[in-house]
Amino acid sequence: MSLRKPLTTLGAIAATLLLLTGCTSSGPAVDATGETTEVTVTVSGMTYVPDVIEVPVGNELIVTFENTGTVVHDLKFANGADSGDIAPGKTSVVEVGVIGANLDGWCSVGNHRAMGMELTVVAVE
Numbered sequence: 001m002s003l004r005k006p007l008t009t010l011g012a013i014a015a016t017l018l019l020l021t022g023c024t025s026s027g028p029a030v031d032a033t034g035e036t037t038e039v040t041v042t043v044s045g046m047t048y049v050p051d052v053i054e055v056p057v058g059n060e061l062i063v064t065f066e067n068t069g070t071v072v073h074d075l076k077f078a079n080g081a082d083s084g085d086i087a088p089g090k091t092s093v094v095e096v097g098v099i100g101a102n103l104d105g106w107c108s109v110g111n112h113r114a115m116g117m118e119l120t121v122v123a124v125e
Contacts, residue, residue, distance in 0.1 A: 030100035033058035037099075043069035046115040048105070053121045061096040061121060073112065077121070078104045085109065099123050 037055045041048050041063055055061050065075045067086040075083040075094060083092040096103070099121060107117035 030058050030098060032060065032098045036060045036062060038062045038064070040064045040066060041075065041119065042066045043073055043117075045069075046112060046117050048075070048107075048117060048119045051119045053119065054124045055099040055121055057100060057123045057125055058098060060098050063094045063096055064091060065094055066091045071109075073107050073109055073117065075105055075119075076108050096121070 033056065035056065035058070037053075037059045039050070039053050039061070041050065041053075043049070043066075053061070053063070063075065063083075065083045065086060067073050067088055067090055070088050072085050072087055074085050075092075077094070077096055079097060081094050081096045083094050086092050101123050103121040103123075105119045105121065106113040
């Protein structure tokens with residue numbers, strides 16, 4: 001009997017678990033507080049307003065992204081949370097997850113990130 005199949009299966013299971021757990025949190029494992037921080041982010045030129053969001057460690061973060069700009073934008077977070085492309089005048093709600101560490105966000109449309117469309121979620125003790 002070959003060991004290849006059991007090891008391949010075990011590897012696939014481990015990779016799946018990593019993907020599932022990696023996409024549901026925003027930083028290192030922390031105890032959830034059961035509290036939610038809700039923030040509205042808008043667009044001004046090629047910047048997000050606000051561009052710094054303070055969230056108590058353990059709080060879930062929900063961001064309402066309002067594209068108040070004149071072109072399509074999105075809001076992606078380093079943990080995989082994503083608004084999708086949002087047309088001008090439209091809104092998307094992004095469930096970012098439980099915040100355990102600082103987290104970057106940016107617009108992935110064209111060169112918008114290079115033009116300054118970035119924000120930071122700051123985990124506050």
